[in-house]
Amino acid sequence: MLKVAMIGFGGIAQAHRFAYWDCNRRGLPIQLVGACDTDLEKFRTITKINLPTKGEITNELPFGQYTDWREMVEKEQPDLVDICLPTKFHAPMAVAVMEAGYSVFCEKPMAESYEQCKFMVDTAKKTGKFLMIGQCLRFWPAYEYLQEAVKKNLYGKVLSAEFTRYSPVPLWSKDQWQTRAGKAGSCLAELNIHDIDLVRCLFGNPLKMSCKTQDIVYPYDRADSQFIYADLTVDIKSAWLGAETEFNANYKVEFEKGILTYTRDQVIFTKTDGTAESIALPDRDGIMGEIEYLAEIFDKNLDNDRNPPQESAKTIYALEKLFESAEAGGKVLDFGDCQ
Secondary structure, eight states: OEEEEEEOOSHHHHHHHHHHHHHHHTTOSEEEEEEEOSOGGGGTSOOOOSOOOSSOOOSOOOSEEESOHHHHHHHHOOSEEEEOSOGGGHHHHHHHHHHTTOEEEEESSOOSSHHHHHHHHHHHHHHTOOEEEEOGGGGSHHHHHHHHHHHTTTTSSEEEEEEEEEEEOOTTSGGGGGGTSGGGGSHHHHTTHHHHHHHHHHHOSOSEEEEEEEOSSSTTOEEEEEEEOSSOEEEEEEEEEOTTOOOEEEEEEEETTEEEEEETTEEEEEETTSOEEEEOOOSSOHHHHHHHHHHHHHHHTOOOOSSOHHHHHHHHHHHHHHHHHHHTTSOOEEOOOOO
């Protein structure tokens, strides 16, 4: 049984704890044994977030509750620590936890800079501890199917690809930190990091990149990016919208044999002759999928070949390039070397 302790009990942590509960309910060898937050009120309320997850979260807390993470790991002796803190704490907390002798599963974005990401990866190597970043889109059924379609060439060559992601501005977070954190809290860094990582997963590192951003209400609250490959340009759009806006994520990928679209939780392939078929998907979300994967890795002693931390680090490198382009008015930049 993989024992997990969680640091941070705000919005995203609620989706994580439901996933642990669901996996445990279905007999998978993983269990949340403790959670830590400096704000005890977090254990008495349920923070609602924009993420469309499966299942309802309840107030039942069948695990230890702490305000000090070192006390928690000493008492609970977890196999893995799940970090659900604001981005600026990811690198220092992950490094401290690994140096204390525990493996880490950390929410995205991996860190505030590529240099911090490399330090996290180096610390994992030095300590011999497992490190994985919560790039849940790699495990979201609709995007898993897209990965399969591209990798297995199910519909022929990809001719074009568009990804969009719109969300109500995250006013649920403690002190509404995303709205004041500049780059670290922007829609590009906190929202479209999903699609940035997924595009790299699908097509590899681009040759060139560009990005234009807008400051409508908050810094960098709208972003329009391009990943430029030798024979393909991928468009990625994101925005923080009004508080009452419905979360919306879509893709449209044109293949030689037709168009694969994802909208409103449905994936449809429309052939070039106009006929269409709906693709059946597993009834789970991406956070449930990545936590199932964690359980399997530890239970079967597998290598993490679907989401290694080195890849998450390169996604932050790409993010830094996008900000560099945006600050230069959308200038097209070479991707460069991020080895």
